Amino acid sequence: MSAFQPLNIKYSEIPPQFTPYDLVIDRSLNEMQDVFYDQDAVKRSLAEQNPSIVKVWMAPIPYDRGHLMSCMTVIYPGTIGDEFYMTKGHFHTDPVNDPEYYLTIRGEGMLLLQTREGDTSVSEMLPGILNYIPPGWAHRTVNTGDEDFVFLGFFPSAAKRDYSFIGLGKENFKKVVVKRLGKPEVIDHP
Ligand code: S6P
Numbered sequence: 553m554s555a556f557q558p559l560n561i562k563y564s565e566i567p568p569q570f571t572p573y574d575l576v577i578d579r580s581l582n583e584m585q586d587v588f589y590d591q592d593a594v595k596r597s598l599a600e601q602n603p604s605i606v607k608v609w610m611a612p613i614p615y616d617r618g619h620l621m622s623c624m625t626v627i628y629p630g631t632i633g634d635e636f637y638m639t640k641g642h643f644h645t646d647p648v649n650d651p652e653y654y655l656t657i658r659g660e661g662m663l664l665l666q667t668r669e670g671d672t673s674v675s676e677m678l679p680g681i682l683n684y685i686p687p688g689w690a691h692r693t694v695n696t697g698d699e700d701f702v703f704l705g706f707f708p709s710a711a712k713r714d715y716s717f718i719g720l721g722k723e724n725f726k727k728v729v730v731k732r733l734g735k736p737e738v739i740d741h742p
């Protein structure tokens with residue numbers, strides 16, 4: 553068996569670009585309706601348009617144990633009601649082997665973390681800060697600024713994502729980030 557060949561990835565934050573990649577995930581509001589707490593605001597927004605919320609590029613790295621994946625995420629600026637645009641958020645299914653790093657390269661955001669036991673943590677995400685997500689913590693990122701929020705992620709390639717706790721009537725993240733008087737505020741899920 554020949555060794556996997558070294559590879560170099562080029563990325564930029566303005567405009568967000570990441571090459572080479574083998575997967576792009578583009579999520580607009582109609583695919584993420586359930587993640588926002590204000591369902592009336594979701595309906596009002598969708599009646600006007602179906603905005604892009606998040607785009608993710610995954611590097612062409614094998615999804616095998618032993619490899620380290622890199623990816624880039626952009627969260628566009630905006631709110632649904634008063635809740636900032638954000639990712640869905642997920643656990644890595646293996647509770648002990650799959651940590652992740654996030655490195656912000658543009659904009660400003662927040663990282664919501666939560667364990668299966670219900671412990672929560674909120675961290676700032678800014679250029680110059682490297683956020684470590686230990687195994688066992690669900691992670692969601694939020695764009696709290698008024699420009700694109702762009703960050704790189706690094707995690708074991710074999711990690712699988714579990715989104716099953718997100719959605720209407722589900723457990724969800726206990727904290728949400730809303731815009732109050734023009735500023736981000738972390739509140740309990742209403
Ligand atoms: C994967 C990593 C990121 C997210 C991306 C979108 O482990 O954490 O690539 O997939 O930021 O987040 P989500 O929760 O909507 O998939």
Ligand code: ZN
Nearest residue numbers: 644652691707
């Ligand atoms: Zn992850």
